[in-house]
Amino acid sequence: KQEVTQIPAALSVPEGENLVLNCSFTDSAIYNLQWFRQDPGKGLTSLLLIQSSQREQTSGRLNASLDKSSGRSTLYIAASQPGDSATYLCAAASGNTPLVFGKGTRLSVIA
Amino acid sequence: DTAVSQTPKYLVTQMGNDKSIKCEQNLGHDTMYWYKQDSKKFLKIMFSYNNKELIINETVPNRFSPKSPDKAHLNLHINSLELGDSAVYFCASSGAGGTEHFGPGTRLTVT
Numbered sequence: 001k002q003e004v005t006q007i008p009a010a011l012s013v014p015e016g017e018n019l020v021l022n023c024s025f026t027d028s029a030i031y032n033l034q035w036f037r038q039d040p041g042k043g044l045t046s047l048l049l050i051q052s053s054q055r056e057q058t059s060g061r062l063n064a065s066l067d068k069s070s071g072r073s074t075l076y077i078a079a080s081q082p083g084d085s086a087t088y089l090c091a092a093a094s095g096n097t098p099l100v101f102g103k104g105t106r107l108s109v110i111a
Numbered sequence: 112d113t114a115v116s117q118t119p120k121y122l123v124t125q126m127g128n129d130k131s132i133k134c135e136q137n138l139g140h141d142t143m144y145w146y147k148q149d150s151k152k153f154l155k156i157m158f159s160y161n162n163k164e165l166i167i168n169e170t171v172p173n174r175f176s177p178k179s180p181d182k183a184h185l186n187l188h189i190n191s192l193e194l195g196d197s198a199v200y201f202c203a204s205s206g207a208g209g210t211e212h213f214g215p216g217t218r219l220t221v222t
Binding site (some may be wrong): 031032034036042043044045046049051087089091093098099100101103104 | 144151152153154155156159167201203208209210211212213214215216
């Protein structure tokens with residue numbers, strides 16, 4: 001059964017820093033891995049989706065990598081801004097099963 | 112235009128009542144989901160429907176009954192509400208690309 005773990009649970013950084021959020025999954029036979037952002041009291045916004053055949057995806061200041069063999073994914077945020085403050089969730093999809101979510105990393109970017 | 116919409120956004124009700132949450136997506140996706148986010152912010156899949164057919168039921172009490180009148184709608188009916196049902200419920204949909212799009216969530220409070 002797939003399990004997804006995210007480290008750290010919370011992170012506080014000053015504005016302008018580059019940072020990395022980590023995600024690990026136990027079953028490497030994934031279909032894709034997705035990163036989401038959740039603002040307090042709001043729904044989830046999809047940030048990046050990496051298919052199992054891909055190694056990374058980029059969108060603006062965000063870069064997500066995928067290493068299936070080690071069961072790891074990272075989300076890199078460049079030049080962080082206070083508006084990046086949110087909870088970031090990674091989720092793994094295996095075949096036809098729905099997403100299995102990690103518990104998220106709560107990010108605070110301090111101006 | 113809202114891609115995935117849910118109503119109501121907030122729902123406060125007493126134990127023992129029956130309530131429904133509605134979900135609609137205008138993305139033309141074949142697959143829809145219901146997730147529950149508990150007080151610790153952990154997101155867990157409840158149901159998955161593909162083209163109006165149930166494909167995933169993740170050990171959810173049978174007090175929860177999803178209904179899909181057509182491909183664009185997946186409603187969640189809950190009978191005999193209990194205190195432990197208090198949570199945020201998210202509807203989502205996905206198409207061939209695999210990215211899941213989430214609704215804004217429905218915060219259910221059972222008193």
